[in-house]
Amino acid sequence: MSQWLNEVIESASATSDFLAPVRKQSLRSLGQMGWPGRRNEAWRFTPLTSLDKRQVKHSQSATSAEVPVIEGLDALELVFVDGKLTTDIETLAAPEGVSVSSFANLDDKQQQVASDLFGQIKPHHHVFGLVNDIASEQGIFIDVAEGVTVDKVIRITNTVTQDVDAHTRILVRIGKGASAKIFEDGQGAQASMSTAFSEFAIEDNAHLEHYRFAMMTGEAMQVGGTHFRLGNESTLNSTVVGYGSELSRLDVDIIHAGEHANAKMNAVYLLAEGELFDLHSNIEHAVPNGVTEENARGIIGDRARAVFNGRIHIHRDAQNTLAELNNRNLLLSRRGIINTKPELEIYADDVKCAHGATVAEIDDEALFYLLTRGVERSKALVMLNFGFIQELVNQMPDAAIREWLLPKLSERFAHMEVK
Amino acid sequence: MLKINNLHASVEDKTIIKGLDLEVKPGEVHAIMGPNGAGKSTLGYVLSGRDGYEVSEGSVELEGADLLDMEVEERAQAGLFLAFQYPVEIPGVSNMEFMKESVNAIREQQGKESLTAAEFLKKAKAACKQVQLPLDFLKRGVNEGFSGGEKKRNEIMQMILLEPKLAILDESDSGLDVDALQVVADGVNSQRDGERSFIVVTHYQRLLDYIKPDFVHILADGKIVKSGDASLAHEVEKSGYAFLGKKYEEAEA
Numbered sequence: 001m002s003q004w005l006n007e008v009i010e011s012a013s014a015t016s017d018f019l020a021p022v023r024k025q026s027l028r029s030l031g032q033m034g035w036p037g038r039r040n041e042a043w044r045f046t047p048l049t050s051l052d053k054r055q056v057k058h059s060q061s062a063t064s065a066e067v068p069v070i071e072g073l074d075a076l077e078l079v080f081v082d083g084k085l086t087t088d089i090e091t092l093a094a095p096e097g098v099s100v101s102s103f104a105n106l107d108d109k110q111q112q113v114a115s116d117l118f119g120q121i122k123p124h125h126h127v128f129g130l131v132n133d134i135a136s137e138q139g140i141f142i143d144v145a146e147g148v149t150v151d152k153v154i155r156i157t158n159t160v161t162q163d164v165d166a167h168t169r170i171l172v173r174i175g176k177g178a179s180a181k182i183f184e185d186g187q188g189a190q191a192s193m194s195t196a197f198s199e200f201a202i203e204d205n206a207h208l209e210h211y212r213f214a215m216m217t218g219e220a221m222q223v224g225g226t227h228f229r230l231g232n233e234s235t236l237n238s239t240v241v242g243y244g245s246e247l248s249r250l251d252v253d254i255i256h257a258g259e260h261a262n263a264k265m266n267a268v269y270l271l272a273e274g275e276l277f278d279l280h281s282n283i284e285h286a287v288p289n290g291v292t293e294e295n296a297r298g299i300i301g302d303r304a305r306a307v308f309n310g311r312i313h314i315h316r317d318a319q320n321t322l323a324e325l326n327n328r329n330l331l332l333s334r335r336g337i338i339n340t341k342p343e344l345e346i347y348a349d350d351v352k353c354a355h356g357a358t359v360a361e362i363d364d365e366a367l368f369y370l371l372t373r374g375v376e377r378s379k380a381l382v383m384l385n386f387g388f389i390q391e392l393v394n395q396m397p398d399a400a401i402r403e404w405l406l407p408k409l410s411e412r413f414a415h416m417e418v419k
Numbered sequence: 420m421l422k423i424n425n426l427h428a429s430v431e432d433k434t435i436i437k438g439l440d441l442e443v444k445p446g447e448v449h450a451i452m453g454p455n456g457a458g459k460s461t462l463g464y465v466l467s468g469r470d471g472y473e474v475s476e477g478s479v480e481l482e483g484a485d486l487l488d489m490e491v492e493e494r495a496q497a498g499l500f501l502a503f504q505y506p507v508e509i510p511g512v513s514n515m516e517f518m519k520e521s522v523n524a525i526r527e528q529q530g531k532e533s534l535t536a537a538e539f540l541k542k543a544k545a546a547c548k549q550v551q552l553p554l555d556f557l558k559r560g561v562n563e564g565f566s567g568g569e570k571k572r573n574e575i576m577q578m579i580l581l582e583p584k585l586a587i588l589d590e591s592d593s594g595l596d597v598d599a600l601q602v603v604a605d606g607v608n609s610q611r612d613g614e615r616s617f618i619v620v621t622h623y624q625r626l627l628d629y630i631k632p633d634f635v636h637i638l639a640d641g642k643i644v645k646s647g648d649a650s651l652a653h654e655v656e657k658s659g660y661a662f663l664g665k666k667y668e669e670a671e672a
Contacts, residue, residue, distance in 0.1 A: 371491035373581065374495035383517065
């Protein structure tokens with residue numbers, strides 16, 4: 001067991017609220033499971049050495065932080081700074097049919113719904129998910145009523161301004177036939193340790209447009225999870241964007257619990273020198289007639305490391321499943337590393353399933369060609385190699401988020417050296 | 420315009436260019452012919468600055484500036500253009516985006532204002548028509564899925580847009596039928612304005628029926644072994660490279 005985890009457990013045991021039964025259960029599981037080492041398959045390529053000796057640090061003073069404004073984005077903004085909710089959520093003007101509340105202010109009925117979500121969608125094997133179960137004092141519950149279409153994007157930003165341990169939690173229910181857009185944004189470079197987990201119940205015929213940007217960099221360690229449960233004929237369109245940091249890990253689970261659900265997920269990661277980003281995605285087709293399309297593409301800089309694990313699990317009864325998974329990587333240096341592993345487990349016999357993973361290096365010939373036309377080297381590299389990332393970014397449904405993100409990514413890339 | 424002095428260059432420690440001299444004045448068209456393996460393509464790559472092509476001796480000046488001291492992109496910005504024998508396919512980068520970036524990078528270097536999207540589009544469309552490529556080629560990935568002839572025409576289109584001071588055409592005729600050859604030659608001839616210079620590298624005399632050279636040089640074993648006017652090309656066409664000696668006679672056969 002690590003020093004850090006011991007301290008987390010000690011300081012979290014006191015938390016007592018309507019989620020206490022689940023928290024207690026998670027505490028027990030955590031005790032049994034212990035600290036994941038390199039022999040643990042889920043953590044084989046992502047060392048936790050910078051975390052396991054860490055001392056838990058509680059936020060000393062209330063702080064506020066400027067969250068980058070996204071021009072043209074009609075958003076309901078919720079902000080966590082150093083793990084504390086700084087938005088005055090109770091006076092927030094939520095769109096009609098949407099309730100947004102902190103865990104501390106839920107009425108009995110809401111508590112009932114929230115406890116049906118908390119720890120119920122996220123699989124139990126995520127160690128840091130269990131950590132978040134026991135340590136997330138601050139959380140937000142978003143409930144979109146049946147049949148309601150919300151045009152505003154609900155943006156939840158997590159940012160760090162001081163060296164703290166921050167644990168935040170989001171629970172979302174998209175009621176039957178409802179439609180919503182939710183954007184989980186993570187920003188900051190301050191040395192810290194945060195976990196941010198979210199669980200989404202997308203009910204029958206509901207639709208979720210989702211973004212998760214894991215953009216903490218530098219010494220900001222972040223381990224997060226986004227977990228979806230799809231009802232009958234529901235749809236999910238999710239875009240993940242990852243930067244790397246000393247430790248940056250994201251687990252995404254998409255669970256097809258209802259038939260004829262359609263899940264599309266695009267992930268893009270862009271790792272500058274020395275960064276680490278680990279994306280584990282797991283798609284569970286538990287019932288027939290589900291569709292999943294997942295594309296993950298990354299560019300890995302000098303001495304940076306990307307880990308991609310894409311699992312698709314098609315259960316025995318999940319006939320007529322259509323599932324595709326593709327992962328493409330570009331290494332900018334011989335010292336960059338990608339560990340990619342597509343994993344298909346298929347127990348049904350009438351399914352269509354495809355997967356692929358590729359790793360490429362800079363194409364010298366193409367680069368030379370562009371240079372002979374007078375294009376500046378940095379620009380040429382962006383044109384040549386950014387294209388395949390851009391292709392996924394261009395598929396993001398929200399134009400304002402897309403327009404905001406693209407220049408950020410291309411600038412980050414332009415500063416990455418090819419070695 | 421271009422002065423090459425006693426140039427020696429090697430690829431992977433193998434010396435290919437062995438003491439080449441050439442002077443090209445503004446407005447002149449020089450043809451460089453020669454048997455396979457003489458170093459024709461190597462010359463184009465050395466002049467454009469390709470990685471792995473090492474110059475061990477000699478100098479090259481473009482309008483008085485040391486060409487060999489420049490980066491690849493700086494050479495292009497200084498007015499050098501190389502039409503590739505085998506243009507590379509770059510899926511994911513549109514011709515349009517590429518050429519706009521390129522034209523403006525060069526304009527910026529020459530102290531001219533960048534073209535707006537509309538201005539550029541107008542020029543690009545005209546150039547596209549001139550080399551008889553369908554307009555949708557502008558939107559397609561660079562050379563992506565183009566036939567051999569289309570790639571060659573795309574090179575000429577780029578030349579027209581970039582308005583270089585010196586263009587090197589590396590076997591722009593290879594793999595072309597007569598009609599395509601005519602299009603390529605017309606494109607080149609349209610750019611002859613008394614100032615712009617050309618080095619036309621070719622294995623065959625055929626192209627020179629369409630692009631009339633002022634001088635013809637025979638490159639063999641890394642050196643220019645014979646120079647003359649256009650009639651030299653006809654001589655080569657008739658009797659091959661046999662006059663270079665037995666070695667080349669065999670190589671040709």
